[in-house]
Amino acid sequence: MPEYPRFPASASRPSFGAWWSCVACVFLFSNSGLGAESEGAASVAAASGLTVYEGVVLVPTPWGDGDSFKVRLADGAEHVIRIYGADCLETDSGDASLARRLREQRAHFGIDDIGAAVTLGLEGKQFTEDFLARPFSLHTAWATAPGRSGLPRFYAFVHNAEGLDLASELVRRGLARAHGVYRAAPCGLSADGYRALLADMELAAAMDRAGAWAHSRPEVLLELRKQERALRVQEVTEREEALAARRAFLRVDPNSAPPHQLEELPGIGPAMAQRILEHRPFERAEDLLNVPGIGPATLERLRPHLVFDAP
Numbered sequence: 001m002p003e004y005p006r007f008p009a010s011a012s013r014p015s016f017g018a019w020w021s022c023v024a025c026v027f028l029f030s031n032s033g034l035g036a037e038s039e040g041a042a043s044v045a046a047a048s049g050l051t052v053y054e055g056v057v058l059v060p061t062p063w064g065d066g067d068s069f070k071v072r073l074a075d076g077a078e079h080v081i082r083i084y085g086a087d088c089l090e091t092d093s094g095d096a097s098l099a100r101r102l103r104e105q106r107a108h109f110g111i112d113d114i115g116a117a118v119t120l121g122l123e124g125k126q127f128t129e130d131f132l133a134r135p136f137s138l139h140t141a142w143a144t145a146p147g148r149s150g151l152p153r154f155y156a157f158v159h160n161a162e163g164l165d166l167a168s169e170l171v172r173r174g175l176a177r178a179h180g181v182y183r184a185a186p187c188g189l190s191a192d193g194y195r196a197l198l199a200d201m202e203l204a205a206a207m208d209r210a211g212a213w214a215h216s217r218p219e220v221l222l223e224l225r226k227q228e229r230a231l232r233v234q235e236v237t238e239r240e241e242a243l244a245a246r247r248a249f250l251r252v253d254p255n256s257a258p259p260h261q262l263e264e265l266p267g268i269g270p271a272m273a274q275r276i277l278e279h280r281p282f283e284r285a286e287d288l289l290n291v292p293g294i295g296p297a298t299l300e301r302l303r304p305h306l307v308f309d310a311p
Helices: 016-032 096-109 114-131 166-172 191-207 211-215 218-249 270-278 285-290 296-305
Strands: 042-045 050-059 068-072 078-083 086-088 136-140 153-159 176-178
Touching: 086 114, 086 166, 096 114, 096 176, 096 211, 096 218, 114 166, 114 211, 153 166, 166 176, 166 191, 176 191, 191 211, 285 296
Parallel strands: 078 153
Antiparallel strands: 042 050, 050 068, 050 136, 068 078, 086 176, 136 153
16 A cells, blocks of 8 residues: 655645645555556556556657657657646747637636746646656557647556656646546546546645746736637637538548537537547447437437548
8 A cells, every 4th residue: 555645844734735635646546556566568457448558758859848748658659648637838829829728828827927827838848857757657548639730649647657647746736727638547537536636636726826826816817717708709709600601511530630620510519529539539420429418419410520530
């Protein structure tokens, strides 16, 4: 049984964030089976549907950040990974897509200074590099995670050499928000359970003013979120007008399309697009019936627009 994390002798009492980390980390470790000896480079965790790879190493790249990076498996194969459940601030705002993402992240945290937000993104990247300095484990179903680089990218849970979950550590330190795609976790939590755990860790980080939350100002948060909601309404209206003109020719691969493309499908909004990502991969149209909220009627509306490209 793993030891409970200890607080430094110099600390008279732990912060709320540190206390919550102890509870969560012990839970994740003790339920993940990571203390058991590995029986090979890759094994399948039947309960979660994830393949587990041990002895994985981080491959430094100039474009990697705290939640998305290149790894090398024990057999030498290299892949780009996007972790489940956590979203670090962007490390630059050099193009329209990055600027929009950073705008949304700043609104979430209540940060008006773009430079401070980018610096926090770089801190998240450095934390991940340090966290994964020793060989680690990768838990993945090889679900596609589209990214701006255009490189093939896949969702995964990442646990460091001590068995700690990267997404949880980023969120509890205020270096990421609890946001993104979720699925049943290696520790045995359901997708909703893992989502709730990270949301609670984010609340603890905010209360503790950890990481990005140290730069948060209530009045800025209220104003930026108000602006973000207004901009989203405007963007949705413009997108719907443009979509109406081209929907007749719309073809989407549900296995590889990014969320904004999935949302162009009839009857698919942001929440449903998220569920589709969480239930990848699909071999045929009927597999979409496994996505909560998609029934036979919705599937028939989607069917003319679906394509399934060969991997």
